[in-house]
Amino acid sequence: MLRPPIDDKDQKFGEKNTSVVLVEFGDYQCPHCGHAYPLLKRLMNELFTDMTFVFRNFPLAEAHPFATIAALAAEAAGNQGKFWEMHDLIFENQRRLSNDIFLDFSTVLQLDENKFMADWKSEATLAKVERDFESGVRSGVNGTPTFFINGARLSTYDGSYESLKDAVQRVK
Amino acid sequence: MLLQKGTIAPDFELYATPDQKLRLSELKGKRVILAFYPADWSPVCGDQMALYNEMLKIFRKLNAELVGISVDSKWCHMAFTQDRKFHFPLLADFEPKGKISIDYGAYNSTEGHSQRALFIIDEEGIVQWSYLSPEGMNPGADGIIDALEEMSEQK
Secondary structure (H helix, E strand, O other), X not given: OOOOOOOOOOEEEOOOOXXXXXXXXXOOOOHHHHHHHHHHHHHHHHHHHHEEEEEEXXXXXXXXXXXXXXXXXXXXXXXXXXXXXXXXXXHHOHHHOOXXXXXXXXXXXXXXXXXXXXXXXXXXXXXXHHHHHHHHHHOOOOOOOEEEEOOEEOOOOOOOHHHHHHHHHHHO | OOOOOOOEOOOOEEEEEOOEEEEHHHHOOOEEEEEEOOOOOOHHHHHXXXXXXXXXXXXXXXXXXXXXXXXXXXXXXXXXXXXXXXXXXXXXXXXXXXXXXXXXXXXXXXXXXXXXXXXXXXXXXXXXXXXXXXXXXXXXXXXXXXXXXXXXXXX
């Protein structure tokens, strides 16, 4: 089960009060999350009015040196209302992440650079990422991506679009 | 069968690095998470240890130290640790092979390696929780966290 449940600190995409809430525990540098990214995009496009998508950070920082700074960058962009734009940019450029690229992304997204830099490095942003990670651990996440649909762990995702869509349609 | 709750954890001294040994009883006063696993480098173990490596801060908040154990040699552990940037000791249950794993009931004598088994030992050296995972499955850490928190509540 998802612990703790979704709350107002979570990054959500979609309409409010949808019948399906899909949560991904993801790592921006994990190739399997990169693989799932376009599948999730497609799913959201098809089911937009019926589904909310939530992203919780689960960076494996020692294995993926850019995973945490990417997570912090997305959360920092979220403070300026552009979490999903940053999330998408990071996954679309997953293979060329570097320490400096996030500042370029902030420029592309026309963020207030000073605020972005301050938030990117702030304790509060780090606390949010750590909170997500801890919630993953408590929910039994053992790798990424791990999905939860309406609070229950999805065990039938096999990397295909159909396995995601079928799972969502079963609970609709 | 794995050692069960309430058993005194058998003491041991094993190589943690090529020139340093770690004795379990040196960790008295702390809780110890003993994670037996089949082999360095194999995919599932790597993921499991990589996950725990990210959780050291959470474990320390709960006054717990993590120790990994397999039958791999101290040199193999050193290379694995450096490659994966682990920040916790991996002990070599190497000579006599698997002796400690056998003591804890966590040895697969057909394959000749440790089973994927977790133990939590309390501050006084008593086993408080144990869990045997299917060898091919990464057990995650929710069970460890729940058990540690339950121990805190009972104090």
